[in-house]
Amino acid sequence: MTPRLLFRSVAIAEAITWALLIAGMLMKYVLEAGEIGVQIGGFVHGLVFIAFGMTALLVGVNQHWNFRLTAIAMVAAIVPFGTIPLDRRFEKNGLLNGEWRQTRTADPRDHTRVSALLRWMLARPVLLACIMGIALVSIMATLLSIGPPGSIS
Numbered sequence: 001m002t003p004r005l006l007f008r009s010v011a012i013a014e015a016i017t018w019a020l021l022i023a024g025m026l027m028k029y030v031l032e033a034g035e036i037g038v039q040i041g042g043f044v045h046g047l048v049f050i051a052f053g054m055t056a057l058l059v060g061v062n063q064h065w066n067f068r069l070t071a072i073a074m075v076a077a078i079v080p081f082g083t084i085p086l087d088r089r090f091e092k093n094g095l096l097n098g099e100w101r102q103t104r105t106a107d108p109r110d111h112t113r114v115s116a117l118l119r120w121m122l123a124r125p126v127l128l129a130c131i132m133g134i135a136l137v138s139i140m141a142t143l144l145s146i147g148p149p150g151s152i153s
Contacts, residue, residue, distance in 0.1 A: 003059045004096035011083035014052040017045035018080045042148065050139050052077045054132055061118050062101050064109045069095070 001009075021044075024037025053074045060070035076086040090096050102122050104110045121128040 002099060003062050004091070006055060007059045007090070007096055008087050010048070010052050010055040011087040014045075014048050014077050014083045015081045017041070017048040021045040022080065046143065047136065047140055049077050050136055052083060054136065058118075058132075059096070061114055062122075063095060063098070064107070065095065 020041035021038070022041075024039070024041030027033040027037035028035055056073035056076075057070060059065075060073055065073070073086060073090070076082045087096075100122050101110065101115065102119055104115075104119065109115060121131070
């Protein structure tokens with residue numbers, strides 16, 4: 001899986017979960033059908049929202065995006081369906097081109113500790129997937145322990 005395919009897949013998944021959350025909110029507030037739609041849609045959206053942020057960070061490091069561009073990518077999921085136009089814009093500007101940077105090149109950006117760590121992790125895809133999965137679960141568990149958005153008084 002290329003960086004482009006991973007980014008696009010999670011961007012589309014994030015947009016789909018926005019639709020699920022909005023449908024759940026319509027069920028709750030318009031149809032007065034209870035909270036189950038918001039609970040399920042919100043949970044799934046929360047997971048994929050966090051996964052998109054993590055994916056944007058991983059791909060941003062791989063693609064040598066600057067801090068501003070990586071932050072824009074990570075924050076794009078806040079806007080409903082915002083990941084789709086972002087993906088298209090990045091594609092148009094060539095920001096998703098190329099493979100995973102598994103070897104060091106002459107590019108000075110490949111000589112940083114972050115790039116070395118990325119290469120080390122890319123050489124161990126199962127470990128990388130486990131670390132990302134544990135991080136995702138840990139972040140989600142922390143947020144769930146705090147409570148849903150708007151519940152902090």
